[in-house]
Amino acid sequence: MSAAVLEAYRDLPKLVRDANLIPAWSSDGKTLGFVAGAPDARQAWRVDLTSGDKTPLLDVQRVRDALKAATGVTPPGAGLPFEAFGFVGPDMIAFAIGADRFMLDLNRFLVIRPPAPNMIDTMFGQSAEARMTPRTFKRSLPMVGQVDAYEVMSPDGRNLLSIQDYNVSLRSAYDGRTQALTTDGTREVEWTIDWAFPGMPPVTNWSPQGTHVAAYMVDNRGVPEVLSMHNLGNFEHSSRYYFPKAGGVLESHRLFVLDVMGNPPVEIQLGDTRDHYPVFVGWLPDGSELVVLQMSRDCRRIDVFAASAITGAVRKLFSEEGKTFVRIHHDIYFNRKLGCSLTPDGRHLLWQSERDGWNHLYQYDLDGRLEAQLTSGDWPVTAVERVIGGHVYFSAHCDRKRPYDLHLCRVALGGGTVEQLTEGEGVHRVSFAPNGETFLDTYSSVSAPPVTALRRVDGSVLNAELLRADITPLVDVGYTASEEFCVKAADGETELWGVMYKPHDFDAGKRYPVIEWIYGGPQITIAEHGFPALPGRANIGMRLAQLGCIAIMLDARGTPERNKAFHDTAAEDFQGTVTADHAAALRQLAERHAYIDLDRVGVTGGSWGAYFGFRCLIDQPEVYKAATVFAPGFDPLSCVLYECYLGFPQTNPDGYRKADIFAMAPRLDRPLMIAGGTADHATWPDAIKMTEALIRAGKDHEFVVLPDQVHGFGSVHQDYLDNKQAAFFRRHLGF
Known part of the structure; x- marks a missing residue:
């Protein structure tokens, strides 16, 4: 396989132009703008949001000339030298070229360069830009430790919210000075707030009036600590992280309302929250109450409350209880996929429940009365996207014949007919205009590049093709389309869906080894049913295939987004059917396709994928001939994330015994590579324990050390590991 092809596929999204439209919505709601095209032909477009007509926004050469006149420098290339812009007036746009910011008068083609802030003002944080720009700070994430987050501006624009020295802090947008809202935070008992990662919905701890903040006091006393080692500096040092173990002491979260005027914190009266997960959901529009849910530690019960912001008194609205998990740890702990949201008017709660066997929407009033089941049928809702007017807009897998296609639908508040607003096979991702009158629909399938359409809020088409992705660079490098497949699980009945990726020079007359990228955990699906060159997990499969193999990604039983x-x-036995389903899928694919060589099958995976990659070698050695595993989550006793499925070691010892992978080390009879980052406090100990178990069992294996890397690897280390894994599979699978 050509080294140049492999190198090109390392950055696969760059080989697909215009896969994502970056919208610029005008403030008057009449216009959409965006930039598209190859660098030397990049153009800006204006779209009339009434008619859907698309016309050039500006004369590219005049913009380039104006930029040269303003800066004295000829912009690079031949097209627009920027990829996105925003409207700052009806005929004025703002954009950036590198670190430089500009505005452009569209009528006069005059480039305006905002004056640089005074150096002294900037140095002391007194310039308007310095005061108003959110700064980064460190916040604690359960089991992860300190991560970067950005301050969030209050609704009234007066203050920015953060955590400083374990306490909640405000920074004035007027003079840049800080004010501590709490003063009793320590490393053991710290204050924290909900936050969002890039791409996730924003979390609004601020009350709508900007007068109060919802915050947690987290008591870590008694929670075990783990170490993260750092060896690359002049002096070695370690970092400590609280890391609750399955069945052990769990941190306690108490929820408070803080007053920006300095009045004493008001505790939300949830009682003893130890062994529960209280989660702030949102504020009522008038700021009088906030909605809170509290999930039991085993994930089998959730209580939903309304709480007074003044007294902290709570009133239970309703409860949801199940024989197995109602929500899963990852969704509550990390992702804020709560399945609970307030309507904008504050009169209703939208609740997702699988009580009838599928994930559907239920509407409650603020007294806890069930008003309506909004959706029903043999298909699941995935998320509420918006509430606009009298309708709930939500994404769903509503095509029964293609269970992983994703569509936008809507249903009236109070109930009614569900309307599917997007059509066509594949995955539809939507972006609503701020005024809620139109939305962008970007859709693709595993073999069809993305197309972006513009639709009215009722789903009718304004422009069927605002933008179509250009895969010419990908084709020039070499490209073979990916392929969806459907097979039966090991039970011979249940449908499983996956995606097959082929080398760029695929020849159906040849026989190819197979490398499966596995995760297997119950938290996520990993087979990407959109186009593989979009950012995401599909890139992994496409890159693997360029080694000269068939790459497979599959979602077996036990994963979400089905029934x-x-x-x-x-539940109770999270590993029980996974490897059997994956092996059954490969056998069926080999029967269908002569180009699949079932005698040369490898598997790779990280985190819980490492657990199941190892289990594939142990449980299905007749199918899987070699495995590489990285950042391995081997030990089910290592953290509370397993409790959602296995319960507690004290009450389900047999489940934990069956999941004990270290005891299986003597059964290893296939080549194995383990890779881990030395600073990964979550899984580095698991990697060490497994290699010790293999040494004691006399089992040869490879161990790759990635210095000072955490649970995800930097680009240099990832490239190094990719090369090591490629050499490993070529050696043991014979290609």
């Missing part, structure tokens, strides 16, 4: 019974396969 409750499908997901519940992970």
